[in-house]
Amino acid sequence: MSPDGGRAVGAPVLERQSRSRLRVIDCDVHHALRSPKDLHPYLSRRWREHLDTYGHRHPVPFVGSSPYPKVAPALSRTDSWPPDGGPPGSDLAFLRAQLLDRYNIEYGMLHLLTPQGMDQRNQEFGTAICRAVNEWQYENWTQKERRLKAAIVVPGEDAEAAVAEIEHWAGNPDFVQISMVTHTIEPLGRRRYWPIYEAASRHGLPVGLHTSGFNGHAISGAGWPSYYVEEQHEVALSQQAVVISLVCEGVFELFPSLKVVIVEAGFAWVPSVAWRLDRQWARMREEVPHLTRPPSEYIRKNLWFTTQPVDEPERPEDLRAVLDWLGWDRVLFATDYPHWDMDNPEFAFKCRMTDAERRMVYSGNARAVYGLA
Amino acid sequence: MARHVVATVTEIPPGARKLLTVAGREIGVFNIGGEYFALLNRCPHQGGALCKGPLVGLVTSREPGRFDYSRRGEMLKCPWHGWEYDVRTGQSWCDPDDVKVRLYKVSVEPGEAVARGPFVAETFAVSVEQDYIVVEV
Ligand code: FES
Numbered sequence: 001m002s003p004d005g006g007r008a009v010g011a012p013v014l015e016r017q018s019r020s021r022l023r024v025i026d027c028d029v030h031h032a033l034r035s036p037k038d039l040h041p042y043l044s045r046r047w048r049e050h051l052d053t054y055g056h057r058h059p060v061p062f063v064g065s066s067p068y069p070k071v072a073p074a075l076s077r078t079d080s081w082p083p084d085g086g087p088p089g090s091d092l093a094f095l096r097a098q099l100l101d102r103y104n105i106e107y108g109m110l111h112l113l114t115p116q117g118m119d120q121r122n123q124e125f126g127t128a129i130c131r132a133v134n135e136w137q138y139e140n141w142t143q144k145e146r147r148l149k150a151a152i153v154v155p156g157e158d159a160e161a162a163v164a165e166i167e168h169w170a171g172n173p174d175f176v177q178i179s180m181v182t183h184t185i186e187p188l189g190r191r192r193y194w195p196i197y198e199a200a201s202r203h204g205l206p207v208g209l210h211t212s213g214f215n216g217h218a219i220s221g222a223g224w225p226s227y228y229v230e231e232q233h234e235v236a237l238s239q240q241a242v243v244i245s246l247v248c249e250g251v252f253e254l255f256p257s258l259k260v261v262i263v264e265a266g267f268a269w270v271p272s273v274a275w276r277l278d279r280q281w282a283r284m285r286e287e288v289p290h291l292t293r294p295p296s297e298y299i300r301k302n303l304w305f306t307t308q309p310v311d312e313p314e315r316p317e318d319l320r321a322v323l324d325w326l327g328w329d330r331v332l333f334a335t336d337y338p339h340w341d342m343d344n345p346e347f348a349f350k351c352r353m354t355d356a357e358r359r360m361v362y363s364g365n366a367r368a369v370y371g372l373a
Numbered sequence: 374m375a376r377h378v379v380a381t382v383t384e385i386p387p388g389a390r391k392l393l394t395v396a397g398r399e400i401g402v403f404n405i406g407g408e409y410f411a412l413l414n415r416c417p418h419q420g421g422a423l424c425k426g427p428l429v430g431l432v433t434s435r436e437p438g439r440f441d442y443s444r445r446g447e448m449l450k451c452p453w454h455g456w457e458y459d460v461r462t463g464q465s466w467c468d469p470d471d472v473k474v475r476l477y478k479v480s481v482e483p484g485e486a487v488a489r490g491p492f493v494a495e496t497f498a499v500s501v502e503q504d505y506i507v508v509e510v
Pocket of ligand 1 (some may be wrong): 374416417418419421422451452453454455
C-alpha cells in the first residue's frame with residue numbers, strides 16, 4: 001500500500017537514527033499472523049479442518065469484522081505495512097527496523113489481538129487455538145528475536161484448560177506473563193477465574209489484560225455507541241470495570257502476590273476510580289468484609305498500568321500530579337506499535353521528568369514487574 | 374539559508390509529492406493544483422513522518438447530520454494519529470495557532486537561472502530547457 005498519492009520519486013527517506021540512549025521496555029507490541037493458515041502447523045487435523053470450515057466464532061454477530069469502524073486499515077499506522085506484504089506487525093524484520101532498532105527497545109511485550117482463543121464459542125476449539133498461538137509465538141517470534149517476550153494466551157472462560165496451558169509454558173523464559181481478554185462472560189474478578197490467578201501467583205507470572213474480546217455487550221454500560229471516537233474512550237471505562245471487579249471480589253486478598261497489568265487504557269483515570277472506591281468502602285465496608293484495606297491500597301500494590309494512549313492534558317505538568325498520586329512505580333511505558341494510536345517514546349510525555357522517574361517509567365518498572373534481567 | 378534545487382517540475386505532477394533530504398532535513402514537496410509546497414517531514418505532535426500521510430479533503434459540518442466536503446487533496450493527514458494539516462499554511466486543523474508544521478519557501482526557476490546560480494544542486498545536471506523546483510532551507 002502506498003499512501004503517497006501518486007508518483008513519489010527520489011531517494012527513500014531514511015528513518016532518523018535513535019538519538020537518545022534512553023533504554024525502553026515496550027509493554028505493548030502487536031505482532032500478527034500473515035494469514036489465518038499460519039496456525040495450521042500447530043493445530044491437529046481436526047481443528048485445522050474446523051478452522052477452515054467454520055472459522056472463528058465469537059459471541060457477537062460480526063464475522064470477519066468488528067462492531068466498530070476503525071480509524072485506519074488494520075487499526076494501524078499507515079506507514080507500518082511491511083514492504084514485502086502481509087499486515088502490519090506480521091513481518092519480524094520490519095518490526096525490528098521500525099520499532100526495536102529505531103527506538104532502542106530493550107524488550108517488547110507481545111500481545112496478539114486476533115485470533116483470540118478465549119473468545120471462541122466452541123471452547124475446545126478455543127483451547128486448541130490458544131495452544132497453537134503459543135507455539136506459533138514461540139517458534140516464529142521469541143525464539144527468533146530475543147528482545148521479544150510473549151504472553152501465555154489462555155482460554156480463560158474454561159479455567160481448568162487455562163491452568164493446563166499455564167502449566168505447559170510456565171518456566172519458559174520466553175513467556176513472561178499470562179494474557180486474557182477483558183470483555184469476558186463475567187467480570188474478571190469473579191470466582192470462575194480464580195484458578196487462573198492462583199496459577200499465576202504460584203508461578204510468579206503477571207496477568208496482562210489488554211483490552212480485547214467480545215462478550216456480546218456494548219463496550220460501555222450505557223448502550224452501543226455510534227462512533228469509533230466513543231468506543232476508543234470507552235475502552236478505558238471497560239478497564240475500570242475490570243479493576244473494580246478484581247478489587248471488590250477480593251482477588252488481591254486471596255492472592256496477595258498477584259500482579260495484574262492493565263494494558264492500553266491509559267492511567268489518568270485511576271486516581272478518581274480509587275478515590276470513589278475508598279469513599280464507598282468506608283460506608284459499605286460490611287458488605288465486602290473480605291476487603292481488609294481501602295481499595296486504593298490494592299490498586300497501588302497489585303496493579304500496574306501501561307501508559308499508552310498517554311493522556312495529553314493542556315497543561316502537561318498536570319500529568320505529574322496524577323503520577324505522584326498513583327506512584328511512579330505503577331506505570332509501564334508502551335508504544336502499542338503498529339497501531340494508529342501508537343506513542344513515540346521520544347515525545348509521548350510532554351511533562352518534566354527527573355532522570356530517575358524517566359528510567360522507572362521507560363524500563364525500570366517493567367523490568368521489576370516481569371523479572372527481566 | 375540556501376536555495377536548493379530539488380526536482381524538475383515534471384517530476385512532481387499535481388497531486389504528487391517527493392520526499393527528500395535537504396541540508397540534513399527531511400522534507401516533503403507537494404504539488405497542489407500546480408502550486409508547490411514544502412513541509413518538514415515531522416509531525417509536531419509525536420514526530421510521525423507526516424509527509425508520508427495521505428492527502429485528504431476537509432470534512433466540516435454545520436449541524437449534526439449535515440456535512441460538507443471541500444478542499445479535496447489539500448489536507449495532509451499524519452500516518453500516525455491522524456492529525457490534519459493544511460498543506461498551504463502548515464497549520465493543524467484542530468489547533469491552528471499553536472500546532473503547525475514547518476513550511477519552507479518554494480519557487481519555480483527556469484533552467485537558465487538555475488545554471489547561473491547561486492543554487493545548491495549537487496544531484497542535478499541542470500538543463501536550460503527545464504524548469505526546476507527550488508526550496509529555501
Ligand atoms: S505524530 Fe502526527 S498525529 Fe501524532
